[in-house]
Amino acid sequence: MKYFAGLDVSLEETAICVVEESGRIVNEMRAASEPEALIKALRKVGLPLERLGLEACSLTAWLHDGLRAEGLPAICIETCQANAAMKTMPNKTDRNDARALAQIMRTGWYRQVHVKSRQCRLWRALLVARRTVLNEMRSIENIVRAMLCETGVKLGTPSRTAFADRVRELAGTEVMAMVEPLLAILSVMLKEFARLTKQVLHIVRKEEVCRRLMSAPGVG
Structure with a gap:
């Protein structure tokens, strides 16, 4: 007899359903929603699972790695695809979603999704963090430019490192009272952005694939 399990993962708790090959629950x-808790619950069932399905979500990669490491x-x-199957259930609940996932298994x-390695996910998180800081810096700079334009001051195109000095040089006293806190925030963000960039460059220097891509015209 073959057995299949479906896991409907939420932030705090996961609903689990185990069915046999005839479809009976x-x-x-x-x-x-922790690898250790899920492993303990599935081991407690005491049945050899053929497949165990999780819908792709923010916790999936972490849980997937933990379950795979224990041989599940x-x-x-x-x-x-999972949502299409879940719509066949009469009511939208975690329990019914787990049942639908078990039947899909x-x-x-189903179409299996590739789960990236932990190292790859860490690199992606680093790039997201760096891009987020950069976008917020641009947003603050644009706000400062808009505030200066309202007083007739045209800032021009100073470099990012010279931005604050240029603002202090051109802005009037009244505007500076509002702009100075933003410049202080920019100063901190610029330092942290440099730290994140340094981490990215450190990784790139060691990775052969990255170095090869950097040598390609229009890429590096």
Whole structure:
């Protein structure tokens, strides 16, 4: 007899449903959305699982890695496809979603999603952090420019490092009272942006693939 499980993951708790190959529900339970708690709950069922499905979400990669490390056949499936199956359930609940995922695992009607490695996810997080700081710096700079324009001051195109000095040089006393806090924030963000950039460059110097891409015209 083959058994299949569906896990509907939410931030705090995960609904679990286990079905046999005929589609009959064998067990249903809930566990904390932590790898250790899910592993303990699934081991407690005491049945050999053929496939174990999770819908792609922010916690999926972390849970997938933890379950796989313990030898459980965890599979991450495409969200749109999972949602289509979940719509067949009469009511939208975590319990029914877990049932739908278990049936998807049983029938094999799913498209598996590639789960990136932990190192790859850390690199992506670093790039997102750097881009976020850069975007916020641009936003503050544009606000400062708009405030100066209202008083007839045209800032021009100073470099990012010379931006604050140029503002202090041209802005009047009244405007500076409002602009100075923004310049102080920009100063801190500029330092942290440099730190994040340094981390990115450190990774790039060691990665052969990155160095090869940098040598390509229009890329590096």
